[in-house]
Amino acid sequence: MDDRTTPDPYPDLEVGPSKEWAVGAPGILHAMEPALARMGLSRTARLALAINQKDGFDCMSCAWPDPSHRNRLEFCENGMKATTWEATPVTVPREFWAEHSLTSLLDRSEYWLGQQGRLTEPVHKRAGSDHYEPVSWPEAFRIIADRLNGLETPDRAAFYTSGRTSNEAAFLYQLFVRAFGTNNLPDCSNMCHESTGTALTATIGIGKSTVHYDDFAKADLVIVMGQNPGTNHPRMLTALEEAKRHGGRVVSVNVLPEAGLIRYKNPQKVRGLLGRGTPIADRFLQIRSGGDMALLQAVSKRVLDAEDAAPGTVLDHDFLDRHADGLEAFRAHLAELDEAAVLAATGLATEEIDALAEEYLAADRVIITWAMGLTQHRKAVPTIREIVNLLLLRGNIGKPGAGASPIRGHSNVQGDRTMGIWERMPERFLAALEAEFDFPVPRAHGADALQTVHGLQDGAIDVFVAMGGNFVAAISDTDAAEAAMRGAKLTVQVSTKLNRSHVVTGEEALILPTLGRTEIDLQDGRPQFVSVEDSVCAVHASHGAIPPVADGLRSEVAIVCGLAEATLGERHGIPWAEFEHDYDRIRERIARVVPGFESFNEDVRREGGFVLPNGPRDERRFDTPSGRAIITVNELEHLERPPGRLILQTLRSHDQFNTTIYSLDDRYRGIRKGRDVVFVHPDDLAELGLEDGQRVDVVSEWPGEPDRRLPNQRLVAYPTARGCAAAYYPEANVLVPLASAAEVSNTPVSKAVIVRLEAVGADGTDAGTAAGR
Numbered sequence: 078m079d080d081r082t083t084p085d086p087y088p089d090l091e092v093g094p095s096k097e098w099a100v101g102a103p104g105i106l107h108a109m110e111p112a113l114a115r116m117g118l119s120r121t122a123r124l125a126l127a128i129n130q131k132d133g134f135d136c137m138s139c140a141w142p143d144p145s146h147r148n149r150l151e152f153c154e155n156g157m158k159a160t161t162w163e164a165t166p167v168t169v170p171r172e173f174w175a176e177h178s179l180t181s182l183l184d185r186s187e188y189w190l191g192q193q194g195r196l197t198e199p200v201h202k203r204a205g206s207d208h209y210e211p212v213s214w215p216e217a218f219r220i221i222a223d224r225l226n227g228l229e230t231p232d233r234a235a236f237y238t239s240g241r242t243s244n245e246a247a248f249l250y251q252l253f254v255r256a257f258g259t260n261n262l263p264d265c266s267n268m269c270h271e272s273t274g275t276a277l278t279a280t281i282g283i284g285k286s287t288v289h290y291d292d293f294a295k296a297d298l299v300i301v302m303g304q305n306p307g308t309n310h311p312r313m314l315t316a317l318e319e320a321k322r323h324g325g326r327v328v329s330v331n332v333l334p335e336a337g338l339i340r341y342k343n344p345q346k347v348r349g350l351l352g353r354g355t356p357i358a359d360r361f362l363q364i365r366s367g368g369d370m371a372l373l374q375a376v377s378k379r380v381l382d383a384e385d386a387a388p389g390t391v392l393d394h395d396f397l398d399r400h401a402d403g404l405e406a407f408r409a410h411l412a413e414l415d416e417a418a419v420l421a422a423t424g425l426a427t428e429e430i431d432a433l434a435e436e437y438l439a440a441d442r443v444i445i446t447w448a449m450g451l452t453q454h455r456k457a458v459p460t461i462r463e464i465v466n467l468l469l470l471r472g473n474i475g476k477p478g479a480g481a482s483p484i485r486g487h488s489n490v491q492g493d494r495t496m497g498i499w500e501r502m503p504e505r506f507l508a509a510l511e512a513e514f515d516f517p518v519p520r521a522h523g524a525d526a527l528q529t530v531h532g533l534q535d536g537a538i539d540v541f542v543a544m545g546g547n548f549v550a551a552i553s554d555t556d557a558a559e560a561a562m563r564g565a566k567l568t569v570q571v572s573t574k575l576n577r578s579h580v581v582t583g584e585e586a587l588i589l590p591t592l593g594r595t596e597i598d599l600q601d602g603r604p605q606f607v608s609v610e611d612s613v614c615a616v617h618a619s620h621g622a623i624p625p626v627a628d629g630l631r632s633e634v635a636i637v638c639g640l641a642e643a644t645l646g647e648r649h650g651i652p653w654a655e656f657e658h659d660y661d662r663i664r665e666r667i668a669r670v671v672p673g674f675e676s677f678n679e680d681v682r683r684e685g686g687f688v689l690p691n692g693p694r695d696e697r698r699f700d701t702p703s704g705r706a707i708i709t710v711n712e713l714e715h716l717e718r719p720p721g722r723l724i725l726q727t728l729r730s731h732d733q734f735n736t737t738i739y740s741l742d743d744r745y746r747g748i749r750k751g752r753d754v755v756f757v758h759p760d761d762l763a764e765l766g767l768e769d770g771q772r773v774d775v776v777s778e779w780p781g782e783p784d785r786r787l788p789n790q791r792l793v794a795y796p797t798a799r800g801c802a803a804a805y806y807p808e809a810n811v812l813v814p815l816a817s818a819a820e821v822s823n824t825p826v827s828k829a830v831i832v833r834l835e836a837v838g839a840d841g842t843d844a845g846t847a848a849g850r
């Protein structure tokens with residue numbers, strides 16, 4: 078049995094008070110300690126001096142951008158954790174595979190698997206075997222090529238990508254997949270900001286942020302919605318601090334009072350290290366889960382009411398006349414807005430909404446940022462369209478200090494999309510690819526992440542290849558996803574370290590170990606560099622800084638080229654060997670296919686890189702069918718909480734990166750040495766007849782389906798919004814129904830799972846609360 082389901086997996090769990098401040102000296106020290114212990118001073122120093130520096134490597138953790146004026150140390154605590162996790166000198170020894178059967182590895186947690194160190198040689202699990210065995214690179218490529226070429230149609234294979242893959246590797250990977258003949262390119266973005274891309278492309282013509290890094294310092298108001306920057310984008314706090322120094326205000330809209338937004342100690346400033354830090358959020362709206370669409374509509378209505386009261390003075394008429402459609406329908410729709418429904422949906426008081434509207438009206442330049450608290454809801458797409466509506470009313474797109482700014486997850490998830498990693502790339506891109514490489518590029522849309530699970534379930538997909546990531550742990554409904562993966566004929570993982578997706582395999586499986594971003598990538602004796610695109614569309618180079626942890630590791634580029642050569646041979650005449658030996662040759666091709674990269678090889682060598690063109694940001698140009706931005710009408714519908722149930726969000730602790738668990742602590746939330754907790758408001762606990770410290774099964778309900786269960790969690794009384802609960806991803810993924818997906822974007826609804834809590838007796842048996850039984 079997996080230790081997610083053992084009765085008491087974390088016997089040392091400690092729960093203390095949550096913290097009000099984030100980062101500062103304790104943070105950086107916290108991150109450096111294990112690094113120093115494991116890697117020694119010289120390796121640690123070499124890494125610390127290279128992260129996010131001009132000639133160094135791009136931090137592989139989140140997609141937060143770098144400022145143009147860089148400090149000597151330009152990283153945060155969590156960047157250091159990610160770096161040392163990758164750059165550890167610990168490696169998985171050859172004997173490991175003989176000693177550990179796959180069945181025995183199923184009992185191991187993600188934390189344990191990650192602790193085994195870096196993967197160093199390709200391994201192969203034959204059909205029917207319970208062990209991986211070392212295999213040579215050519216043999217590994219030959220096996221995969223044989224299986225791919227033996228498929229009835231190329232659509233029987235799916236090729237997943239996680240967001241650390243460089244632009245160069247991503248471009249070649251999608252080229253290989255499309256030359257092989259399919260658009261089955263699911264990616265982590267399907268589970269992440271897909272709702273953002275869907276909403277923004279339809280309304281403003283581009284699925285990306287419309288701000289520059291420097292805009293944060295120029296903003297009068299930054300509204301941070303559904304995002305926990307103190308943990309997930311720590312250096313964003315520096316940008317928010319700067320905004321405040323210039324007189325800007327910051328509002329947080331969140332279900333939880335997250336530490337970093339309350340008070341921040343900047344590790345780069347002596348003042349920050351010693352002092353009490355800067356209070357970041359001037360205002361905190363503690364919203365109910367899924368209430369954001371109602372809040373945004375209510376604020377827009379107040380803006381329109383203010384305009385009615387003083388015609389011609391509130392809206393940006395010049396902007397609206399020139400650039401936007403749909404104002405009248407929007408106005409008519411909001412005239413009918415039911416304030417009672419808004420209050421029920423948001424859980425906020427009228428005065429709190431009035432106050433936010435006043436903040437918005439008082440500001441000439443407004444940025445709205447958001448992340449998973451908005452994108453992973455059933456109504457995510459219309460909610461993000463409402464962000465656009467609110468911004469458009471006062472021309473807050475395409476001027477300095479203003480804009481819509483989704484904050485991306487993985488360090489190159491945005492770049493991977495730009496390079497063509499998407500199951501539904503637009504015709505423009507596919508036609509350009511076809512013209513450049515002269516083979517018939519498939520046009521039928523491919524499978525996204527959830528469709529890939531269904532494809533595996535139905536037997537429509539036989540081969541699953543993953544360029545990074547940990548698909549079975551990251552996607553919804555772990556049990557169903559794992560069962561589906563076991564039905565595959567072949568699974569292939571290109572990875573740096575072990576995770577659950579290496580253990581839950583198809584009939585036959587391979588692991589191909591890859592270089593990480595910290596490592597020097599030599600091809601023909603010459604160092605190569607790669608490039609990435611951050612959350613605000615800036616592209617820059619990343620150079621490895623330390624020697625690879627083992628001989629024989631290959632770069633992601635080399636692995637794609639090896640796979641492609643073995644699978645496609647001379648087909649299509651694509652010069653894979655040339656690409657592998659000199660990454661400039663790849664960039665030359667990208668330059669001819671992807672707009673904005675025309676002088677890629679020159680631009681990427683400039684200090685700080687270059688910024689991609691962006692119609693709305695640069696010239697208020699909206700690439701929609703009408704050439705204008707679209708104000709949309711969205712029916713307000715909010716999540717009803719059935720009696721006796723809670724709305725559970727699944728989120729990240731401070732010491733994890735997605736499915737990678739660095740430590741069992743979550744210090745801002747007061748949790749140590751364990752992850753089996755569920756956070757619930759004390760009044761809800763009382764109402765449910767439960768108490769802090771008690772153990773419960775968390776049971777998720779979905780109409781017509783059997784219950785899903787996360788057993789034996791410790792209740793933690795916590796100041797979340799009423800009716801809401803929180804538990805850690807990925808453990809809580811067992812609770813997310815596969816059928817629960819956002820409208821249009823098909824993103825799993827990981828932030829709103831309807832659950833009931835069932836008390837567990839001291840002996841670990843079900844003590845049987847009445848609810849739902």
Ligand SMILES: Nc1nc2c(c(=O)[nH]1)N[C@H]1C(S)=C(S)[C@@H](COP(=O)(O)OP(=O)(O)OC[C@H]3O[C@@H](n4cnc5c(=O)[nH]c(N)nc54)[C@H](O)[C@@H]3O)O[C@H]1N2
Pocket residue numbers: 138139140155269302303304305306308309310330331332333335364365366367368369448449450451454485486487726727728729730731733734735828
């Ligand atoms: N250290 C670290 N950094 C990371 C990651 C990591 O795991 N660790 N992951 C990376 C990735 S891939 C991503 S996508 C980002 C994720 O970055 P975040 O989106 O910040 O990550 P989550 O932990 O999912 O936090 C969601 C936040 O939304 C709030 N929230 C939940 N539901 C609602 C709602 O209905 N309304 C509102 N207004 N708020 C809500 C939660 O309380 C929480 O603060 O971080 C990236 N950076």
Ligand SMILES: Nc1nc2c(c(=O)[nH]1)N[C@H]1C(S)=C(S)[C@@H](COP(=O)(O)OP(=O)(O)OC[C@H]3O[C@@H](n4cnc5c(=O)[nH]c(N)nc54)[C@H](O)[C@@H]3O)O[C@H]1N2
Pocket residue numbers: 238239240241242265266268269270449453486487544545546547548551552553571572573574575576591592593594633727728729734735736737806807809810813827
């Ligand atoms: N319930 C719930 N589920 C969620 C979410 C949630 O909030 N709640 N969040 C969703 C989001 S936002 C995301 S982005 C997905 C994340 O889903 P994924 O991207 O699939 O997962 P990660 O945990 O980021 O992947 C970690 C693995 O990547 C590999 N890796 C690390 N670095 C490299 C590298 O440089 N190259 C290669 N090839 N491999 C590398 C390592 O083997 C590591 O184990 O999860 C989603 N799932």
Ligand code: SF4
Pocket residue numbers: 129136137138139140141151152153154155156157309310311312313
């Ligand atoms: S903010 Fe993100 S990208 Fe920057 S150093 Fe921290 S983890 Fe790395």
Ligand SMILES: [Mo]
Pocket residue numbers: 265268269270485486487
């Ligand atoms: Mo993400």
